[in-house]
Amino acid sequence: MSTEPLFDPAAALPEAGAVRSAAERGDWPAVRAVFADCREEYGPLVLSGQVVAVPGVEHLLRQVLAHHPGDPLATALLADRLIHVGWQARSTRRAQDVTPEGWREFRARLNEAEQLLIGAVARNRGDALAWMLRMTISRGISLGTSETRRRYRALTRVSPHHYAGQRSLLQQLLPKWGGSWEDAHAFARDCFRAAPPGSLNGALLAMYHAERAGSLERAERNAYAARADVRHELAEAAHGSVLHPDCRIRFGRITAHSSFALLASLGGDRAAARTHFQAMGPYGSTEPWEWFDNTPERTFREHRDRALGG
Structure with missing residues (x-):
């Protein structure tokens, strides 16, 4: 692209x-x-x-x-x-x-x-x-x-199944706001499983894993995102939400794909990253790339080019 x-x-x-x-x-x-x-x-x-x-x-x-x-x-x-x-x-x-x-x-x-x-x-x-x-x-x-x-x-x-409200409560449940990784993970998982197929709620799991990866030292992030259980859960969440054939969402769709793309890029899953970058078409989102460095636009572009073979 x-x-x-x-x-x-x-x-x-x-x-x-x-x-x-x-x-x-x-x-x-x-x-x-x-x-x-x-x-x-x-x-x-x-x-x-x-x-x-x-x-x-x-x-x-x-x-x-x-x-x-x-x-x-x-x-x-x-x-x-x-x-x-x-x-x-x-x-x-x-x-x-x-x-x-x-x-x-x-x-x-x-x-x-x-x-x-x-x-x-x-x-x-x-x-x-x-x-x-x-x-x-x-x-x-x-x-x-x-x-x-x-x-x-x-x-x-x-x-x-209010996605914005769930995003807000997920933040509250994270350790940085006095919660725990276990409670935050369970909440994101439950929200995804309860929501209708093709809704945005699966992106809560991408948000959770991005937060978890961001809490780690740089050398550990890629290993975390490459874990088989993390990759499996993200694939399930993506195919149940923004990659589901019933998905007709416009608001929040680009940011959701961006979150999945970042985690796939960190984990070295080029095929999954390509799928999400392609789904975004010509558009991009600095979330959650901005959680990881001060040049999110450049980082997004570099990973997109790599995933699409540029």
Whole structure:
């Protein structure tokens, strides 16, 4: 494949570009229309990510809420923007390396977002995006695994196999957030087995194994990804999700294939890597490559070229 991979989500998802453009020009009716047309469960979170990355978009969202108090979409987007800004203040450094000012800003933003979302779910217990964002907040301000699970259970009453919520709880169950590899693995496995064939949930196992590989020393990562049990489980998960003939997913599909491709590349499984890179077509994703080095686009391209014989 000679073309450069396209990493902008808008390349594969025109809706992502449309909602980002609408947010940049302050066109709330256009933002709302893109969300209203989205029929995929994972779509609202992807679209929200495009909106909240727009600098200063909180001003638009506060204006909307001033005229329409309690608007569910504007409330969720403003909360997500506050979470985004808070996490920027915290930075990606280890907890012990975050400055006191960074912690204060982080907690202030997440607490404001939490208050917004408490109101949102009080008005509508079926607000899936609000519950999902509350899971992120629970993890961020250290409310504990039990509280994050409680919020996840509320989400599953709305959507039993909510992939974004499962991704969030999986993070909570990892050792870096106070959990264990065993609990995280069991959760990812159970979610995959319970979900309908052709859904995204199998990618949770790729996410788990990428996290596990990333926790190891560089010399051990390849050996871990090449283990027969890991390769077998990833093959089963891929063929039950994004490689399943019933898969019609658009939102999140590229990132899922990217996760499987990374693990196949680490494990030296060139045939599996080729399958996932081919399934992505001209598109690419820096997740989870960015967990492993500071040049994810270049690393993705190098492994893709190698897998496709370039």
